[in-house]
Amino acid sequence: MKRVIIANDHGAIEIKQKLVKHLESRGYRVDNLGVDSEESVDYPDMAKEACERFLSDGDYEFGVVCCGTGIGISIAANKVKGIRCALPQNIFAARMGREHNNANFIAFGGRIDYWEPVEKMLDAFIDGDFAGDRHARRVDKIMGLENR
Template sequence: MPSVVLANDHGAVDLAVIFADYLKKIGYEVNHLGVKTNDSVDYPDMAKAACDEYKKGGYEFGILLCGTGIGISISANKIDGIRCALPQNSYAAAMARRHNNANFIAFGGRINYSEDPVEMLDAFIEAAFEGDRHQRRVDKIMALEQSC
């Protein structure tokens, strides 16, 4: 059974439940590290917990959620080896996997998306990395972690 790690702060509790339930329904094991109440937590801590867990291995990808998705995705992208996308629609979600080999996807629990976030997540799940010239670009992205 494929596994996914999911973490959220207090700004995305409802969306985290929707995603966890959906993923279980389609056959994923979900390691939900996020909060289940509206008590305030800091999104950088949630990003670090999920990324550290992901890096242990055994996960297909990770999902991060905060109020906008912005703070938690920025936090995740500071962690060595993580490529977290913050898509605005299904096309962007799919392209994050196809061209950038994103291993995390982020959403905002307080964002009114023009598309159902579950459909956006599906687009991400169904896409596969295309490699070839995109691998060269991903390698350059990852080299940036070492250059600064």
């Protein structure tokens, strides 16, 4: 069975629940590290836990992280060596995160009013295939920045 890891802070409970339901409807087993209470938790801690488990397990297709805006948790996720987290604003950007950047994580904001359904954005990310070629060279350059 396909596996996904998801984590969220207190600012993204509803969107996380919506995404989990959608992922399960697509046949994914979702390992939910996130919270379901409005008690404050720190999004960098949630990103770190999800990214480290993703990297150490090796059996996940991708990861999802969510906070109030998606910004903080995506920045935190991108600080973890080996993670490329996309923060799309629409369906096109979600697909490009996968096709051009070979993103292995996607982030959403629970307090953001998206113009397009987040489920469709997630589908575009899932259904996108890395294009390779010149994009592989660019991804290699991105990942090379981790070693500076």
